[in-house]
Structure formats: C-alpha cells, structure tokens
Amino acid sequence: MKEFLKTKTVTYNLMSFTGFKALLLFSLLAESPKSYEEINEHFFNHPYLHEKISIDTLRVYINSLERIGCKIERTKKSQGAKYVLMNNPFEIRITDDQINSIAKVYKSISKNISVEDLMYLEKFFFKLASLVKNEKYTQTLEEISLLNNIDKKLLEELLNACKRKHSIIIKYNSPNSSIKNIEVKADKLEFTNSKLYLYGTSYEYNKYSSYLVSRIIEIVATEIKEHLETPEEIEVFYRTNLNKNEISLQENEEIVSSDETYTTIKIKNSNKFFITQRILSYGDSCEVISPQNYKDEIIATLKQMQEVYKND
Numbered sequence: 001m002k003e004f005l006k007t008k009t010v011t012y013n014l015m016s017f018t019g020f021k022a023l024l025l026f027s028l029l030a031e032s033p034k035s036y037e038e039i040n041e042h043f044f045n046h047p048y049l050h051e052k053i054s055i056d057t058l059r060v061y062i063n064s065l066e067r068i069g070c071k072i073e074r075t076k077k078s079q080g081a082k083y084v085l086m087n088n089p090f091e092i093r094i095t096d097d098q099i100n101s102i103a104k105v106y107k108s109i110s111k112n113i114s115v116e117d118l119m120y121l122e123k124f125f126f127k128l129a130s131l132v133k134n135e136k137y138t139q140t141l142e143e144i145s146l147l148n149n150i151d152k153k154l155l156e157e158l159l160n161a162c163k164r165k166h167s168i169i170i171k172y173n174s175p176n177s178s179i180k181n182i183e184v185k186a187d188k189l190e191f192t193n194s195k196l197y198l199y200g201t202s203y204e205y206n207k208y209s210s211y212l213v214s215r216i217i218e219i220v221a222t223e224i225k226e227h228l229e230t231p232e233e234i235e236v237f238y239r240t241n242l243n244k245n246e247i248s249l250q251e252n253e254e255i256v257s258s259d260e261t262y263t264t265i266k267i268k269n270s271n272k273f274f275i276t277q278r279i280l281s282y283g284d285s286c287e288v289i290s291p292q293n294y295k296d297e298i299i300a301t302l303k304q305m306q307e308v309y310k311n312d
Helices: 002-007 017-031 036-045 055-067 096-110 115-129 135-144 152-163 272-281 292-311
Strands: 071-074 082-087 167-174 178-192 195-202 207-212 216-222 234-240 253-258 263-269 286-290
Touching (some): 017 036, 017 082, 036 055, 036 082, 055 071, 096 115, 096 135, 115 178, 152 195, 152 216, 178 207, 234 272, 263 272, 272 292
Antiparallel strands (some): 071 082, 167 178, 167 216, 178 195, 195 207, 234 263, 234 286, 253 263
C-alpha cells in the first residue's frame, strides 16, 4: 500500500497473482468459451503477466472460481475443447412472475412519461436483459415495447428536431401516395392508440398534421425554411355526459363548465381532422355545441357514416 501511495502505479509486487489470474480467467470466460491455448495466449500477452500457465495451474484457478459458486465445463475435442462458464453467482436471475411485474410497471409508466424518457427507460430495461439469465425477459420486453421496430437513431433525430422546432424534410412511406418527401415544422412526438406520431405544421397545406413514425424512413434535410405562418386554430365547444373524473383531457382542451349532468369542454386545433377524431371517440356520449358550421359538418359526417353501414 505504501508503495502504491508513493508511486500511484500498480506493480508486480503489489498484486496477488493467484486472485488476479482467477478474476482474469473469469472475465475471459464471461465473454465467450475459451480453449486452453486461447487462455494461455491471453495470459502471455497481458501487460502485467507476460507468462504462460500449465494445465494444472489452470485447474487451480478453475477450482478457485468453482468454490465461489461458478460452474465451468469443458467441451469435447470435436467442439474445440473449450472451457465454458455455465453460470456464476453474479448473474441476475429473474423469475417469470418478476418478469410479469416488470411488464406491468412498464405499461403503467409508459402512459405518463415523455417519448424521450420512455426511450431511456427502454435502454435501461434492454441493457438489463444482457445480464439476465431468462430468455423470456427479452421476449416480453420486445412484445410490450411501444418503440419496437422504430429506428432509435431516427427517433433521437426527430426528438432533437421537435425540441428545436426545426423545419425538416422527411421521407415518408404514405399509404395513399407511396414514398414521398414532406416538409414539416416539427412540434412533438406523441402516442395515439399506442402508435407513435410526429406532429407538426405541414408546409404544403399550412396545416397542423400527424405522421406515423414507423412510416418515416429518414430525415432528408433540416431547417429548410426559417419562417412559417402559424395556421389559424379552430375552436370547438362540446359537452359530454361522462363523469368529470372519467375524462382525460388532451393538452389542447380545457373544461369550461361542469354540473351534475354535463361537462362542457373547449378544444382548439388548427387541424379540423384531429378535432373530429376526438369528438367521434366519445361515441354517443358527446354533443357539439358550437360553432354552428362545424356542428353541421359533424352531423354530415355522421350521416355519411350511417349511409355506409346502410349500404353494407
């Protein structure tokens, strides 16, 4: 210790080589199975060792590791005669019940955090998967992940564009017009019905729009235009007979009044389609109050829907 405090350098004299070599062997086998020759070569090329070990000495280190709970087996000659670390006391073991609990926690948390926080949460869970001795853990994560099959690099680029309100061109695989480039002023990333959307103002129509992230192939360019007029917002008032506590307000909504019978809500958006989606999501529990021209439009929409079902 005195020598180390004086020189700040680890030297041959300061090391317990039996313990060190056993730990070195553990780290090698934790990476992948190794043959005696591979272990010997690594020991010889190590900056502190520079020496080879006999097969008997190797058994001493293996015995040391087995005493602390490791299980090491050697494969047949036809399989390379490699030493395999079957299990060790440092592995994280998770039961199926614990995996189900983790899945419940994920589903609960994912409803109330930002997309950015969800991305970091998933990174943590999947990093943990590399340490867990249960294949069902990774399989369950992939099944419940809201970001599954979404390119993480693209996701980070979209988050960055939304933070800075950048104008971007996205290559988009549109279900109606195939692959096309779309210019949009990025606003936010948000889940709707468990699907992730990019929201922003479209340059083509000067209208607030949404784009399914799984259909975005790449960001072609950033900061295309410096200015874009903010589209005029539409303001609609509607009322619902649902209990006030049953209503989950969107960020563009506010409660105007509430009594024992109805809760009146104001919704504002520059895209009429989003408002209509919201109104229709209530089914027969909602009634549009004003403005009259939008009320007429929603009635016409409902009649068209009725005709479709009549024709069927």
